[in-house]
Every structure is written in C-alpha cells, then in structure tokens.
Amino acid sequence: MSSETKKIDIPFNRVEGDLEVKVDVTDDTITDAWSCGTMYRGFEAMMTGRGPLDGLVITPRICGICSLTHLNAAAVALDRIAQVTLPDNAIRLRNVALMAETIQSDLRQAVLMYMADFTNHKAYQKHPLFKEAVARYQMLSGSSVVEVIRKTKRLIEIIAIIGGQWPHTSFMVPGGVTSIPYVPKLMQSRLIFNRFLEWYEKKVLGCTIARWQAVTTRKELAQWFEERPEHRDSEVGFFIRFAEKAGLDTYGRGNDHFLCFGNFPLPKDTAVTPRVPGTDQLTTPGFFRGTEYLALDAANIKEDITCSWFEQKPVVSHPFDSVTRPYASGNMGKPYSWVKAPRYDGLPAETGPLAEAVMDRVPLFLDLIRNTGATALVRQLARITRPARLLPDMGTWIDELLAHHADPFYTPVKTIPDGQGAGMIQAARGALGHWVTIENSKISNYQVITPTAWNGSPRDGQNQPGPWESALKGTPVKDPDNPVEAGHVIRSFDPCMVCAVHIVKNEK
Amino acid sequence: MKTVYWLQGGGCGGDTYSLLSSDFMDVSELFTTLDLKLLWHPSLCSIDPAAHERLLTDIASGTTPLDILMVEGSIIFGPAGTGMFDTFRGRAKKELCHTLASHARYVVAVGTCAAFGGFGAGHAIEATGLQFTKKKKGGALGREFVSGSGMPVINLAGCPCHHDVIAGALMAVASDVPLELDRFQRPLEWYNTMVHQGCTRNEYHEYRVEESDFGEMGCLFFHMGCAGPLVPGPCNKLLWNRHSSKPRAGVPCFGCTSPDFPKSNPFFHTPNIEGIPLELPKGVNRAHYMVYKGMAAEAAPERLKKRSAKV
Numbered sequence: 001m002s003s004e005t006k007k008i009d010i011p012f013n014r015v016e017g018d019l020e021v022k023v024d025v026t027d028d029t030i031t032d033a034w035s036c037g038t039m040y041r042g043f044e045a046m047m048t049g050r051g052p053l054d055g056l057v058i059t060p061r062i063c064g065i066c067s068l069t070h071l072n073a074a075a076v077a078l079d080r081i082a083q084v085t086l087p088d089n090a091i092r093l094r095n096v097a098l099m100a101e102t103i104q105s106d107l108r109q110a111v112l113m114y115m116a117d118f119t120n121h122k123a124y125q126k127h128p129l130f131k132e133a134v135a136r137y138q139m140l141s142g143s144s145v146v147e148v149i150r151k152t153k154r155l156i157e158i159i160a161i162i163g164g165q166w167p168h169t170s171f172m173v174p175g176g177v178t179s180i181p182y183v184p185k186l187m188q189s190r191l192i193f194n195r196f197l198e199w200y201e202k203k204v205l206g207c208t209i210a211r212w213q214a215v216t217t218r219k220e221l222a223q224w225f226e227e228r229p230e231h232r233d234s235e236v237g238f239f240i241r242f243a244e245k246a247g248l249d250t251y252g253r254g255n256d257h258f259l260c261f262g263n264f265p266l267p268k269d270t271a272v273t274p275r276v277p278g279t280d281q282l283t284t285p286g287f288f289r290g291t292e293y294l295a296l297d298a299a300n301i302k303e304d305i306t307c308s309w310f311e312q313k314p315v316v317s318h319p320f321d322s323v324t325r326p327y328a329s330g331n332m333g334k335p336y337s338w339v340k341a342p343r344y345d346g347l348p349a350e351t352g353p354l355a356e357a358v359m360d361r362v363p364l365f366l367d368l369i370r371n372t373g374a375t376a377l378v379r380q381l382a383r384i385t386r387p388a389r390l391l392p393d394m395g396t397w398i399d400e401l402l403a404h405h406a407d408p409f410y411t412p413v414k415t416i417p418d419g420q421g422a423g424m425i426q427a428a429r430g431a432l433g434h435w436v437t438i439e440n441s442k443i444s445n446y447q448v449i450t451p452t453a454w455n456g457s458p459r460d461g462q463n464q465p466g467p468w469e470s471a472l473k474g475t476p477v478k479d480p481d482n483p484v485e486a487g488h489v490i491r492s493f494d495p496c497m498v499c500a501v502h503i504v505k506n507e508k
Numbered sequence: 509m510k511t512v513y514w515l516q517g518g519g520c521g522g523d524t525y526s527l528l529s530s531d532f533m534d535v536s537e538l539f540t541t542l543d544l545k546l547l548w549h550p551s552l553c554s555i556d557p558a559a560h561e562r563l564l565t566d567i568a569s570g571t572t573p574l575d576i577l578m579v580e581g582s583i584i585f586g587p588a589g590t591g592m593f594d595t596f597r598g599r600a601k602k603e604l605c606h607t608l609a610s611h612a613r614y615v616v617a618v619g620t621c622a623a624f625g626g627f628g629a630g631h632a633i634e635a636t637g638l639q640f641t642k643k644k645k646g647g648a649l650g651r652e653f654v655s656g657s658g659m660p661v662i663n664l665a666g667c668p669c670h671h672d673v674i675a676g677a678l679m680a681v682a683s684d685v686p687l688e689l690d691r692f693q694r695p696l697e698w699y700n701t702m703v704h705q706g707c708t709r710n711e712y713h714e715y716r717v718e719e720s721d722f723g724e725m726g727c728l729f730f731h732m733g734c735a736g737p738l739v740p741g742p743c744n745k746l747l748w749n750r751h752s753s754k755p756r757a758g759v760p761c762f763g764c765t766s767p768d769f770p771k772s773n774p775f776f777h778t779p780n781i782e783g784i785p786l787e788l789p790k791g792v793n794r795a796h797y798m799v800y801k802g803m804a805a806e807a808a809p810e811r812l813k814k815r816s817a818k819v
Contacts, residue, residue, distance in 0.1 A: 011557050011597055013550050018594065039584070040593040041518055042632040051774025057762055058770065061627055064522025064668060108528070116554040139554055140546060146536045153529045157749050164757030165748030166529070167522045168668055170775075171759050178722045178758030185751070326587065326632065338593075410723035481558045 003027055008480045012490060019456070019495055022336075023486060025477050030486065033465070033472035035456050037339035040309070040326055047446040052078065052416035052438050055446060056170045059434065062448065063496060065108075067167040068101045068159065069427035070448075073434040076423030078174035081438060082416055087408040088267035090176030092397045095264045095282075096189075097162045097171075098425075099394040103196075103387045104152040105428035106353070107204070109494050110384040111137065111148040111235065117491065118242050123484040129242045136238065144235060147203065155196045158189045176410035183405055190398050197391050206234025209388045216363035218371050236384055243377045247476070252376030252489040254471040256369075258288040259349035259454060260359040261296065261433065263426035264393070270400060272393045275360035282393060283426060284359045287344055293359075298422060301433070303449065304341040304460035307334060315461055316343075319435040319447040320420060341457035341466060342449045350374070350467040351430025351454045352493060354382035362389070376471075379492035416441070427451055429494045455493040468493050510542070510575035510682055513567065513608060514549040517601055518594055518628050518635050519581020522668035523619040524551055529749050530675040538675055542682040547572070561597075568607050576681055577612035577655075579605065582621040582628050582635035583648035593633050602648055609638070609649055613656040614681040616664060618674055623663035624692075624767040637663070639693065643767040657684070663693040665741070667764035672746045673698045692767050694740065702790060703761045704729075704736035706744030707753070713737070715808035716801045717815070719758075725815040728760040730785060733777045735763030737789035 005026045012019040018039040024032040043062060047055065055074035060067035072094060079086065118124060118133035119142075127133070136144040156166045161181055163171035171178045181189075197209075205212050207230065215224045221240075224231055231237050243249065262285030266272060276284045285296040304316045311327040326338075341348070349355075354374060357365035368378045416438055423434040430451030437445040457466030468490055477483045514524075528535055539546055546552065547563055555563070566572035583602050584594035591600025609615050617623040617638045628635025629642050639647040639661040647661075654660050662681070664673050677695060680687050687695040704710065712719075712727040719726030728734035736744075736755055743753040743761065755761055760776060763769050773779055779786045788797050 009597070011560075013548075013553055013555075013560070018596070020597065038595045039518065040586075040633065041584075041628060042586075042593070043627065045631045046627060046770070050772075051777065053776045054774055057775040058627070061520050061522065061667065064520040064525045067520070067522065112552065119554055120556065122556065139552055140536045140539050146534075149528060149534055149536055153531070153534070153749070156529060157751055160747075160749035160751040162757070164752045164754040164759050165743070167525050168764075169754055169757065169759055170762075171754075171757055173722050173776075176723065179756075180723070326593070412721055412723075414721075482556045484556070 005031065006480060008477070008483065010483050010486055012487070012495070019490070021472070021486065021490065023472060023477070023483075025480060028476055028478060030472045030475045030477060033469045034336055035339070035458060035466060035469050036337045037456065040338040042326065044446050044448075047443050050443050052441060052443060053173070054443065055434065055436060056173060059448065060168050060170065062450075064167045065105055065496065066101060066427045066429065068098055068163075068169070069425060069432055070434070071170060071172050072098055073423035073425050073432050074436075075172035075174060076425060077421040077434045077436040078416055078423075080421030080423070081419045081436065082174045082413045084175045084411050084413050086176050087411055088269055089401060089404055089407050089409045090411075091265055091267045092270075092401050093162055093177050093181070093409065094172050096394055096397050096401070097159045098264070099390045100155050100158045101166070102428045103390060104155050106383050106386050107148050107152055109428075110239070110380070111144050113494075114380055114491050115144070115239065117484055117487050118246075120482065120484045122479060122482045124246070127242070127245060129238070129245065132238070133242060147199075151196060151199050154192055157192055161185045161189050173410075173413075174416065175413040176408075178410075180409050181401075183402065186398065186402050186405070190395075190402070193395055193398055197395065200387055200391065204235045204384065205388060206230040206232070206237055209392060212385065212388050217367040221364065236381070239384060240377070240381070243380070246488075248377040248380075248488055249372050249375050251475045251485070252379065252471050252492055253373040253474070254350045254467045255348055256290050256374060257344070257347050257349040257467075258355035258358045259344050259351045259431050260355050261285050261424040261426055261431040267400070269404070270397070272396050283356055286359050287349065288355070288358050289347070298424065300345040301449070302343050302346070304343055306341070306461040307458040308337055308340045309335045310340070319433065319449060320437065320445070322447050335458075337458040339453050339456055339458060341460040342454050343460055343464075346462070348457060348460070348464050348466050348470070349454055350493070351451050352379070352383070353386045354379045355430060356386070356426060357382045360389075376488045376492040383494065429496055430454060450496070452493075452496045456495055468495075509545050511545050511547050511573060512576045512578060512678075513547045513574055513612075514578045514580065515605060515608060516550045517579060517581035517605065517622065518584040518633060519619065519621045519626075521551065521580070523580045523674065524549070526668040526671045527674045528671075530671040531750055533675065538678060542679060544576075544678070544682055547574070564604070567611055570611065574608065574611045575613045576678070577608050577615045578618050579615065579622045579638055580618045582625050582637065584628065584633050584635055585648075586632055586634035589634065605638075605648060609653070609655065611656075614659060614662065615649070615655045616662045616677055616681065618664050619669045620665050620667045620764055620769055623661075623665050623694075624769070626667060627770060639663070640767055643692070659687075660689070660693055662687060662689065662695060665692070665694050665699065665765035665767075667769060670698070670742055670746060670748065673742060690740075694765070698742045699740040699765065701740060701742070701745065702737055703739055703741040703743050703755070703765070704789070707736055707755045708744075709755055712812060714804060715812050716805040717808055717812045722758060728755060728758075729778065730780075730783070731778050732760045733762070733775055734760035735766070736761040738787055739763045739766045741765040
C-alpha cells in the first residue's frame, strides 16, 4: 500500500463567486487543506469618503443572495450611531423580510446547490438511490429543483411587498423602514406565507412543523423515519437516506467552535419569545467552545491577515481598527487567499445554521453532535430544517403587522452624527458584522466580516486552519478527478465567496 | 438545440438570483421551452471540474459551438492590468472571457457590472464592462467587437437586471429576433422609457409635492435622490417579483441602469440649486421646468398636499 501524498486543486462551482481548495491526499484521504478565495473586489475603496447612508445602497451589492442581511447590518450600525429606538412595526417588517430571505436561501442551497452533487454520475451511479436523485435534482429539470424554483420565488414576493424588490432594495433605513405596506398587501403576504408553509411541511419535512419539532434525539429521528412513508420521501428524508449511504455522517467535522451574533430583535409588544430566555432577540448570540457556552463579547473579534494577500501591518486587529490594503498579485509567497482570517478570542469559529441550532440549544442537534460530531450530514440537516424554526415566528409577526397596522413604522432620524457603530446579525450563512465609522459626516472606515470569511478563512498567525480547512481533514477522496466528497464538506458550510472577498479600507 | 455559457466575473450573483424570480416563464421552463442547453452556470451546474476544463477546451477549439454567452459581473483588470484580482485556476478570468466571447454567436452583458463596470469601475480592481467602461466605449472586448451574429454586446443594464429583461433577452437571442439597441447598447424594448413611468408617486411629482424624509408620501425626486425621471428602465412597468418597485416602496431609484452608476455623490440626496435639482428629467428645458413646477406647486390639490393619497 502506497502512502504517497498527492496534491490536488479543486475549483468549486455552485459557490457564489470564486473558490479553489488545495488539498493533500494520502491513501485516498485528505490530510491537509488550504482554502483560497481567488477574487478580490475591493468594495470599500468606494465606501470611504461617501455619505453616511451610502452603506445602505452599496453593501447589499456585496452579495446578491443575502443582500437584505447586508442591508440590515448596515441599517443596524446606523441605528446604533444615531441612537434611535425603532417602532415595533419597523422591527417586525425587517424581521419578516429577513426571514423570507433566509428561508429561500436555505432551500435553494439545499436543493439547487447541495443535493445537485447527488446526481454526480461518476461518483454515485452505483448508489442505490442514484436514479431517484437524478429525477429529483437534475439541473433545471429535476422535480425538486423545479418545485424549489417555483416556491422560493413566491416566498420572495413578500420581500417585494415590503421593500419594493429582491434582490438589492434599500428599504431599511436608520429609524425603521421607508414605507407602510397596504393592509391588503399584508394580507396577501399572509396567504403567500400560508401556501409556502403548507408546501414546506408537505414536501420538505413530510410532516407538520410540530411533529418535526418533537424529534429531539437521534433515536427519535430514527423513529420519525420509520413512522410514515411521507417522512422518508420528503426532501429531508431523502437527504438523510442518500447522505447516510454515501457516508456523509462520517466526515466533515469542523473544530467544534460555534459562533453566533444572534438575530431578529424582539418588538416590545409581541407574542414571539426568545429561544433562550434572557435575550432581547429571537436567536441567541454567543460562542460555544467545545463544551461551554460563552456570552458574546464583540471586543474578542479580531482579523488576522498572516495568510491573506493584504499588506501585513498590523497583522491582527479589531475590525474598527483594521487597516488593509491589497498586496501581492495573487499567487505567491505564504499568503494564499483574498479572504482574511477572522478569529474569536484567538480561535477559528464555525458559523451558520448548525451554530445557530447549537446556540439556541435545539435538542436534536445537541444530541446528534454528541453522537457523531458536527459532520457534513448534521451541518446540512441543520440548514434544510432551519425554516421549521423560523416559519412559525414569521407568521406571528405578519399577523402582528396586520393587527398593529395603524402604529408607526419609522422614527425620524434627521442626521447621522459622527461616531462608531456595529451591525452584528445572522445572515443565512451565519454571523455577519458591519463596523462603521462616521467622521465629518462621511464614512471614514467600513469593515465587513462575512460568514464565509469565518468558515472559509485561511490559516492565521498561529497556523490554525479555518473551519472548513479543518473539516476537510479525514475526508475520503475516491477519485482525485472528481472529488465530490470534498464538495459535500465545503458545501455543508454553504460557501459564498462573493461576500467573503474582503472589503478594504481606502488608504489616502 | 442552442448552447448557453454563463460566465461570472466581478459581481455579486444578484443577476442570477434576479433571474430565478422570472415568472413567465420560470427559469426551468425557459430553458426547456427554448430548447437551450446550459453548458455551464456557476450556480446551476453540476459538472465536475475535469469536465468543465474539457468543455472550455472544446469551446475554444470550436468543437462545441457556443450560441449565447451570458456574462454577469465586471471584468477585472487589476492590479496593473494583470487581471490577477480575479483568477480561474491561476489564470486571469479576463482571458477566459475573451476566448469565450470570440466564439459566441451572441454576447449578453447581464447587469450593470458586466455592461459598464459598475461598482468596481474607476477603483483599485480596474473593473470594466464588456464593451464599455462607464460611458466610454471600449471595455474588455474593445469598441469594434461584434459577436458571431454581427451584433455588438447586448447590455442588459440594472443592478440587478430585471428578471423579465434577462428572460426576454434570452428568448430574443435564442430565436434570432433582432433587438434594437440605444447608444449604450441597451435594448429599446426595455430601456426606451424612464423608470419614472408607471411610478405610483407620479401625481406627487406632477404637482411637486416633495418627500423630505423617509416614510412620507410624496415624490422622491426633489430631495431624496430619486433618479426615476433620469434613467431608462422597466421597474415600474414590469414591476419586481410581480408586486412592486423601489420607488413604490418609498426607496428612491438609484439610477442603476445608467452607465455611470454608482455616482460619487451621496445616495438619498438630490444635488440641487435653491431647491431645483441639478439634473432635470431627461430632455426637459430648465427654464420651462422651473416655471412649470412653480405653477404646478401652486396648483397642487389639497388631497396631495395633505399626503392623504395612498402610494
């Protein structure tokens, strides 16, 4: 048996941008990995010196698939700087739109991006479920693909009703939102929501959300599986059946550090309760370090650029103080990525739906992690079932908007004062932060750390790999020309390299 | 069967996600009905890396004909003209763009980044559009470029481009229906009317009832930076996602179909002299406009001044 190490480069598609991963393979198993973001877009060169509100228009363009979450982070940073209290309706409206964006992203990612790999002929033609996978997930024609295209675009109509269009609206502004939706349009939103919910339960879960929520352990998941054919035939059921046979429950384990900024601030008057008592938002902020939960402290967030193509001083800094300029041309020396390495308290951290489930103490995921660790299967299951956790509260907020329609939607903010503010929220892919400094009524520094920068970060000054670099280790590669297994691991993090491409301060 | 290759350069994917909202037909129907084979799309294809490499070789050698090249995102030339800020397997992606375009029967720039350079034009990444950099003709493929059909690059402007425009343009080129273009090579079918047309706030504009803060009802043109009367586009005619548009929802039009989008002046603010916007609705005479708007404001009906109309 040879133990020769092969180096292979894997370019990724179905990533919103540009990602190439270099791996060492020994005995058909990945022994080391380097994640390279291959595009630099220099967004912030155009931010510095611009008007204080310009982040509301420019930052959504960082990413076309989570443009509202960038808008929200930008608006929250300005809310903080202006020290304005938002009316309840503005909070509800922002939350409903964000939930719609997150849910469409989860389903498109699962069916159009993730399960598409199950149709990989070279890897899976002998898999017993291959024919069914092709029938479901064939590009542009599989039954599930067509349904997801049709259902998600309907859900997005709710965002258009609230904010005018999707993607790339700017309806969230400091103090609230730009418009008051009509009552009949809100009622229409409720009907669109109802139809989506019905489809999600029937086709994606194969059961009611209440039944799914009752699954709290690995054992109960096995029981749920056997309970009805609808459970096995649903997208969730099929995913689990295919993934287990393909071994996705045996690899892809990250470093077990989970980071969340928390999301969906609660209106003062609402029937929605936080996942973990004591916070003022629906989902829970915090850092989970293997076994212990720690309260989130934004001062612990630093960016390390030891292995990134940026000028090397300072090497580590808090985003408010980051000074970064592109350096080198992309292919030389120790640095190997256009993505920086954000670290929490010096540690790499995984973020995304699984991190949210861990932070919200969702029993099923705590149990799965105890049993198998945070594998590619567990991470992806957390994504496709996250809508089950969001939809009920989304419905409640639409109803509350109807009930409180006559109340205000906007608190006037006449000017944005000079100052610093951070907008830290959860995007579909995880923790997203905007750090904004306004000086002399202009943006003087704008720093963004995206979820994919956390998950897809390169090594840091301590030589610690980023989460998916860690998760790739131990992943089997049966065919170096067709490394589909590495794809399963990377995609379980839902990479979005467009947004990870670092935004850089303009040095004058 | 005709072939389509979708190249992504320096962009955000927003045009792809816009296209997924295409309603009649939806994306799946669009490709089957038009008998189009999507050879490659960075988000919607599942061929493996080796097969993708073979495909690129086959297009370059002419073995696989390329009928339609769709390009999303700008073409990145930085740093210093090398293109190394955006690479594919170690090579500058601008080279790949050039190769593909030289074999395509039609080349379509999807979105303002691909058409005019968009956010990265004039900045460190040295972004250009396919045949324009902002208003200047040239771009990545050069002034004289025409694709196999004899057409120059078809610019589907917008940030993102409206879903029905992308779908409509695909239908046209797939069927060899000629598209008449304006001087920035935008098809007149969608870019011959202002965004202003169809805006539900038009009556406020007519009588110069102005919005000066968010959440009011009124015209966003005079103070809030709305470019609806200045730029062409179908946002208020076709509507977004079947329902609305930014101005209808109280968000000013940012002029994203214009070659010089984004401008350097702050968003949400109208540059003006003594309350009269510097830029007037396209084709309007300044002296006439001032007289007419003064009279219109005097004549404004109470129901508009009270902002009791729903917009």
